[in-house]
Amino acid sequence: CGTAADADAVGPPDGRLTMGFSQVGSESGWRTANTKSIQESAAAAGVELLFSDAQQSRDRQIEAIRSFIAQRVDVIAFSPVVETGWDPVLLEARQAGIPVILTDRAIQTSDSSLYQSFLGSDFIEEGNKAGTWLSDLYNTAEEPVSIVEIRGTEDSAPAIERKLGFGAAIAQNPNLKIVASASGDFTRAGGKAVMRDFLASTPDIDVLYAHNDDMGLGAIEAIEEAGEVPGEDIKIITVDAVREGMEALIDGKINYIVECNPLLGPQLMELARKIVAGERVLQRVVTEETVFERSGALAALPGRRY
Numbered sequence: 517c518g519t520a521a522d523a524d525a526v527g528p529p530d531g532r533l534t535m536g537f538s539q540v541g542s543e544s545g546w547r548t549a550n551t552k553s554i555q556e557s558a559a560a561a562g563v564e565l566l567f568s569d570a571q572q573s574r575d576r577q578i579e580a581i582r583s584f585i586a587q588r589v590d591v592i593a594f595s596p597v598v599e600t601g602w603d604p605v606l607l608e609a610r611q612a613g614i615p616v617i618l619t620d621r622a623i624q625t626s627d628s629s630l631y632q633s634f635l636g637s638d639f640i641e642e643g644n645k646a647g648t649w650l651s652d653l654y655n656t657a658e659e660p661v662s663i664v665e666i667r668g669t670e671d672s673a674p675a676i677e678r679k680l681g682f683g684a685a686i687a688q689n690p691n692l693k694i695v696a697s698a699s700g701d702f703t704r705a706g707g708k709a710v711m712r713d714f715l716a717s718t719p720d721i722d723v724l725y726a727h728n729d730d731m732g733l734g735a736i737e738a739i740e741e742a743g744e745v746p747g748e749d750i751k752i753i754t755v756d757a758v759r760e761g762m763e764a765l766i767d768g769k770i771n772y773i774v775e776c777n778p779l780l781g782p783q784l785m786e787l788a789r790k791i792v793a794g795e796r797v798l799q800r801v802v803t804e805e806t807v808f809e810r811s812g813a814l815a816a817l818p819g820r821r822y
């Protein structure tokens with residue numbers, strides 16, 4: 517058991533690390549797998565986890581982080597719902613001497629020393645992979661190809677960067693045009709509602725690019741209700757590769773999925789342990805990911821954990 521003086525020493529005084537984790541919400545299959553990974557890895561690593569669900573609200577995340585500071589946790593980790601607005605609360609954490617790790621989503625800040633490390637995917641690269649596949653698919657097209665885009669949560673890093681990466685890649689092929697784009701907030705219901713609007717307002721849609729599987733799955737329902745065949749009348753590309761997305765890919769309703777790995781728990785626990793022990797860590801840790809067409813999905817699905 518530690519004394520007050522031990523609080524500033526390297527490592528938790530009782531040897532057991534306490535982590536406050538503020539999760540975005542439970543908006544998607546990806547998020548469910550991510551939460552499970554973090555909870556299971558904390559248990560396996562003997563980390564005491566204070567877990568808080570922000571239901572997609574930045575204010576609730578800030579409140580959660582303040583409460584972790586008040587409880588004097590050893591380390592704070594969070595997945596920021598949007599990119600901006602974090603500096604004040606991160607300064608409070610610094611003043612309390614509590615290190616912060618970003619997981620999954622990045623922030624915009626003028627002071628990147630406000631966090632120790634950022635562990636997550638390269639979303640620009642994901643958007644790029646989606647756009648490159650599409651450019652190649654239509655490389656002999658002579659007619660314009662109409663693309664609709666369903667974006668993730670407004671102002672979130674994955675929505676901003678998946679759009680950017682995709683846009684840069686399709687610019688290689690002058691026939692490819694985004695004719696409509698709206699946010700479906702990364703949820704299935706959001707994806708369905710947006711797709712229904714697109715189908716009513718936009719003639720002759722050739723391609724849907726959805727920023728995650730859940731929105732793509734919601735859009736598939738809207739497409740089928742409109743009497744069209746997903747994957748054939750409208751080609752569909754999504755991001756994540758959660759089980760239901762992979763099943764839709766195998767059924768031919770989705771044509772291509774760019775993988776985004778939610779299993780960040782083990783790496784997060786390792787980073788936390790090192791940071792609290794005063795070891796140096798990389799400021800950016802990028803997760804490894806692949807892409808799937810139907811054959812790859814068939815081969816990967818049996819061994820998939822989510």
Ligand code: GYE
Nearest residue numbers: 543544546620674702728
């Ligand atoms: O792609 C989406 C989730 O931030 C990478 O958030 C994550 C994204 C993921 O809701 O399904």
